[in-house]
Structures are given as C-alpha cells and as structure tokens.
Amino acid sequence: MEKLYGMRKGGRLMACLMAVLAMLFVDLPEAHAEYGDVVINNYSDGAGMRPVIFPHWFHRVRFRCKVCHADIGFKFQAGGNEINMVKIIDGQYCGACHNGEIAWSVENCNLCHSAKPGTKTQVHESTIQKLARPATTPANK
Amino acid sequence: MKLHSLITLSLAVSVLVTPALAQKSGKDVYGKTCAVCHATGIAGAPKYGNAGDWSPRIAGGTGRLYGSALKGTPKGMPAKGGNPSYSDAEVKAAVDYMLAAVKTAAKPTATPPQNPVAKEEPKPEPKVATSTPKVDKAEPTPTAAAAMAEAVPVGDVNAFNRLLKPLGKRNPPPPEDGIHDPANDGTHALLPPLTAYAGLPKSLAGNRVNWVEAIGTKKINPRWDRTDPKAEPVVMDLNIVREVKGSMPDVVYPHKQHTEWLDCSNCHPAIFVPQKGANAISMAAILLGEKCGVCHGKVAFPVSECRLCHSKKKDLARPAQAAASVAK
Numbered sequence: 001m002e003k004l005y006g007m008r009k010g011g012r013l014m015a016c017l018m019a020v021l022a023m024l025f026v027d028l029p030e031a032h033a034e035y036g037d038v039v040i041n042n043y044s045d046g047a048g049m050r051p052v053i054f055p056h057w058f059h060r061v062r063f064r065c066k067v068c069h070a071d072i073g074f075k076f077q078a079g080g081n082e083i084n085m086v087k088i089i090d091g092q093y094c095g096a097c098h099n100g101e102i103a104w105s106v107e108n109c110n111l112c113h114s115a116k117p118g119t120k121t122q123v124h125e126s127t128i129q130k131l132a133r134p135a136t137t138p139a140n141k
Numbered sequence: 142m143k144l145h146s147l148i149t150l151s152l153a154v155s156v157l158v159t160p161a162l163a164q165k166s167g168k169d170v171y172g173k174t175c176a177v178c179h180a181t182g183i184a185g186a187p188k189y190g191n192a193g194d195w196s197p198r199i200a201g202g203t204g205r206l207y208g209s210a211l212k213g214t215p216k217g218m219p220a221k222g223g224n225p226s227y228s229d230a231e232v233k234a235a236v237d238y239m240l241a242a243v244k245t246a247a248k249p250t251a252t253p254p255q256n257p258v259a260k261e262e263p264k265p266e267p268k269v270a271t272s273t274p275k276v277d278k279a280e281p282t283p284t285a286a287a288a289m290a291e292a293v294p295v296g297d298v299n300a301f302n303r304l305l306k307p308l309g310k311r312n313p314p315p316p317e318d319g320i321h322d323p324a325n326d327g328t329h330a331l332l333p334p335l336t337a338y339a340g341l342p343k344s345l346a347g348n349r350v351n352w353v354e355a356i357g358t359k360k361i362n363p364r365w366d367r368t369d370p371k372a373e374p375v376v377m378d379l380n381i382v383r384e385v386k387g388s389m390p391d392v393v394y395p396h397k398q399h400t401e402w403l404d405c406s407n408c409h410p411a412i413f414v415p416q417k418g419a420n421a422i423s424m425a426a427i428l429l430g431e432k433c434g435v436c437h438g439k440v441a442f443p444v445s446e447c448r449l450c451h452s453k454k455k456d457l458a459r460p461a462q463a464a465a466s467v468a469k
Contacts, residue, residue, distance in 0.1 A: 031319030032310040034334050035347040036440040039320060050322055056440045057334055057348050060402075064363045064374065065436075070404035071367060076435045097367060110327025115320050124320060125347075127438030128430055 037124040038078045039115050051115040072096045079121035165231050167238030172317075174222040175235050176309035181335060185216060187239075190314045190333055195243040203240070210236050242316065311349060312338065347442050353398050376400045382453060383422070391453040 036056035044051040059068070068074045072093065075081055081093060088095035089106060097103045104111070122129060171179070171189070178186040187194035198206060210232050213220035221227050222235075297303070314333035315321040321328045334348065341360050344351040355361045366372035381394040399408070409415045412435055420432070427434035427444060438444050 032306060032313050033315075033318035033320040034312060035443075037318075037320065050325060053321060055331075055334075057350070058332060058337065060352065060363060060440070061337060061361050062363050063367070064365050065402045066374070066404040066407065067364060067367050069407050076407075102367065108327065110325050111330060112327075114315070114322060114325050114328045114331065116322045119320055123439045126430070127428055127434065127443055131428070 031124065033124045035125040039119050039122045039124060040079055040083065041115070041119060041121045042079050042082060043084060044113060044115075045118060049109070050113040050117055051119045051121075052112045053115045054112070078123045164228065165234075167231075167234030167236070170222075170227060170231050170235035171238050172309065174224050174227075174309075175239065176313075179239060180309055180313065186218070188335075189239055189317075190242045191336075192243050195240070199240065199243070203236070206236050206240070207233050242314070344442065344446075346445050347440075352441075353401075356401055357398075374401055377405075385451065388455070390448070390451040390455055392450045393453050394450070 033053075034055060034057055038054040038056065039051050040054060041051035069076060074093065083093045085106065087093055088098065091099060094112070095106070099105055165173075176189070179189045182188035182191070182194065187198060209218055211221060211229060221232050227235075312334045313319075314335075315328050315331040316323040321331070323329075338348070338350050342351040342354040342358065343349055356363070364370055364372070365374045377396045377400045379396040381396070383392040383394065385391055412432060413420050422432045424444070426432050427437065430438065433450070434444070442449060
C-alpha cells in the first residue's frame with residue numbers, strides 16, 4: 001500500500017477510493033457506555049487533558065444521591081457546576097471526597113480524565129441523547 | 142493513457158484492498174460474536190478482562206486457546222464461536238484481543254503514566270486493515286472523507302431493532318464502551334460495571350439494575366452521609382396520585398422510594414412546587430429533561446418504563462368515584 005501512496009498522481013483518487021471502500025466495510029465505533037455516565041468537558045480539551053467521565057452507577061452503589069446533590073451541592077446538570085481542579089483541591093465538588101481520606105486523591109488524574117479527547121459534555125445514554133434523529137446527522141451531540 | 146492507467150490502478154487497489162478490509166479485526170469479531178458469552182461469562186465462559194477466569198487457561202498456552210476457539214470445547218465453546226464464516230486468522234485475532242484485555246488489566250498501574258497515544262498498537266496484523274480509517278479520523282485536520290463517514294448510516298440497515306443496543310453491547314467494560322479512551326492507562330484500572338452488578342436485582346432498562354430493589358433488599362447500602370456510614374435517611378411514605386389525560390393509567394408517585402435516595406430539597410421547591418395542582422408535568426417536558434426527567438432518563442430508570450409510574454388503572458378508579466358521588 002505504501003507503494004501506491006507513493007504515486008503522486010493517483011494518490012488523491014486512491015485516498016478517496018479507499019475511504020469509500022472503508023466506509024462500506026468498517027463499522028464506525030459506536031458508544032455503548034454505561035447509562036448515566038456523565039462526560040464533563042468544560043475545560044479539559046482546552047487544557048490538553050482528556051475529558052472527565054463521571055460514572056453515576058459506581059457512585060450510587062456507595063452514596064445516595066443526596067450526599068452529592070444536596071450536601072456537596074452538585075447541580076442536576078451535566079457541565080453545569082463549573083468544576084475545576086482548584087476547587088477540587090480546595091475540597092469542593094469532587095474534592096469533598098476525593099481527598100485521600102474518603103476516596104483516592106487528585107494525583108490519579110487518568111482515572112477521571114479518561115474520555116476520548118474531544119468527547120462533548122453529555123449525560124451518556126440519556127433520553128435526550130437517544131431521541132432518534134435522522135441517519136444523516138451524527139448520532140451523538 | 143493516463144486515464145487507462147488510473148483505471149487499472151484503481152481496479153488493482155480494489156482487488157488488493159477489499160479482502161484486507163473484509164477481514165474483521167479481533168475487536169470486531171469479539172464485539173459481534175464472542176461478547177455474547179464472554180462479556181458476561183455465560184455458561185462458564187471466561188469473562189472479558191477477568192484475569193482470574195483467564196489465567197489458568199493462559200497457563201495452558203496460547204496455542205491451546207487458539208485450538209479451543211477454532212474447534213470448540215466439550216465445555217460449551219462452539220467452534221469459531223458458532224460462526225464458521227470467520228477465517229482462522231479472525232478467530233485468532235479475537236482470542237488475542239481478549240488476552241490483551243487480561244494482560245493490560247493485570248498491570249494497570251505498572252505502566253508509566255502520561256503515555257496517551259501508543260498503547261493500543263500491539264495487536265495482531267488483521268487489526269491494521271480495519272484501523273486505517275480510524276487513523277484517518279484521528280488526524281488533526283479532518284478530511285472530507287472522514288466527514289462523510291460520520292454522515293453515512295452504518296451496519297445492517299434492515300437489521301431488527303436497528304437503533305437499540307444489541308445484547309452483546311450492554312454494560313461493556315470501560316475500554317470497550319466507546320467514550321473511554323483505551324489508550325489511557327487509567328481506563329484499564331476502572332471497574333467494569335458488570336463486575337459491580339453481579340448479584341444485584343436486574344431491570345429491563347437503564348443500567349439494567351433495579352436500584353430501588355437493590356437498596357430495598359439491602360443488596361447495596363449506599364451512605365446517606367458523606368462521612369458517617371451509620372446515618373439513616375428520613376423516609377417519608379406518602380403516595381401522590383396524578384390523574385392523567387388520555388387512556389394511560391394514572392401516575393402514582395411514591396415519596397418512599399425517592400426519599401430513600403434524595404433529600405426533600407433536591408426536588409422541592411425548585412423542580413416541584415410542593416402544592417397540589419401547582420405543577421404542570423407533561424411527557425414532553427420529561428423527555429426534554431425537565432420535571433421527572435431531571436433524573437428519569439439520565440440516571441434513574443428511563444421513560445421507556447411507562448408502567449412503573451403509570452401504575453394506577455383508571456377503570457378501577459372511575460367506578461369508585463362514581464359510587465362515592467352517588468352515596469353523597
């Protein structure tokens with residue numbers, strides 16, 4: 001294949017042809033993450049970090065909704081809390097527990113910052129996200 | 142002449158490329174076939190990413206694993222996973238894919254941090270063919286072809302329930318789920334949901350866990366207080382019945398199940414005014430994430446479970462009302 005790429009004149013045509021063929025044979029990656037996983041990408045992409053994925057299911061096994069949404073003060077809105085690392089280290093939001101005492105501390109960057117780069121802020125698998133849309137538009141907004 | 146050479150060239154390419162692309166990667170084969178049993182461990186199948194299940198089998202040698210996958214085992218593994226259309230190389234690639242998951246899961250913290258890009262590569266050759274377009278997409282300047290690829294519907298367009306999540310793709314482990322980055326070492330240290338859900342009561346939607354029953358039967362006992370494991374919720378047992386338009390059964394809202402999880406202030410007064418008749422609730426609002434939809438359809442059971450809320454039959458309520466008015 002490298003040899004074919006090397007041919008300049010046919011190169012572009014070849015790339016198009018291959019792309020078309022590729023579309024016919026390859027399933028695009030689909031997201032099948034867990035219901036309620038929240039992706040937070042307020043600042044991450046801009047700062048060169050992977051976006052954050054908050055797994056609701058993992059936390060609700062350990063804490064009732066009230067602990068985070070009433071006591072700690074998380075709003076019921078993905079990306080609506082304007083969380084940043086300064087606030088977390090200061091003991092707000094995630095930092096209320098992720099402080100090395102109740103849960104592991106902020107040094108484990110990659111456990112939260114684990115989404116594919118460019119993933120938008122969303123509640124994954126939410127009803128709004130799953131409302132069927134025309135097949136000609138991207139499925140995840 | 143130029144045109145002629147181009148045509149022959151493109152023909153040659155299509156001949157060269159087609160079989161290479163038709164060859165499925167280990168991941169694809171796993172997702173389409175193996176995952177049916179190996180994602181959950183049905184019928185004693187070694188579970189994807191579970192080192193405990195795999196280590197005795199790995200000890201027997203990769204060659205034997207290939208053999209089991211290709212020819213089947215008396216324990217229940219069908220030859221080629223029951224799909225003889227796969228080539229031997231495709232089946233082996235799927236085995237390699239499952240083995241890779243166990244190996245990466247076994248040493249998630251040992252790998253150096255901040256190594257985002259070059260991790261997914263050490264996989265068998267068949268992967269190369271299918272991963273080509275992905276590489277295309279990951280390029281900083283998206284090509285027109287990649288943009289087109291986004292717009293084209295994929296998969297079998299006439300498949301049954303095309304838009305529903307197929308059985309093998311429910312509750313996948315984080316590296317498989319499509320939003321976690323498999324190139325991130327932390328992703329492989331995360332707990333796969335199914336591991337946590339083992340033993341929890343099941344439901345038909347959402348996480349496919351019946352969380353209310355799980356807490357009611359003490360299968361889980363999440364903390365009510367951040368630090369005090371002994372704090373108990375203040376449960377309020379009061380049902381609110383909302384008569385609804387049309388033929389749907391009326392809604393019974395149970396405070397009990399909600400106050401097991403939530404504080405009064407979570408809903409009142411911002412989302413629901415605590416006064417009869419003061420809240421205009423519609424399914425449209427709920428679908429768009431308002432009222433009940435603030436949680437239902439995001440974390441609590443989704444709106445597909447109509448009868449969990451619309452649970453009070455009208456034809457039973459009506460005669461009772463009529464009788465009451467006659468008695469007056």
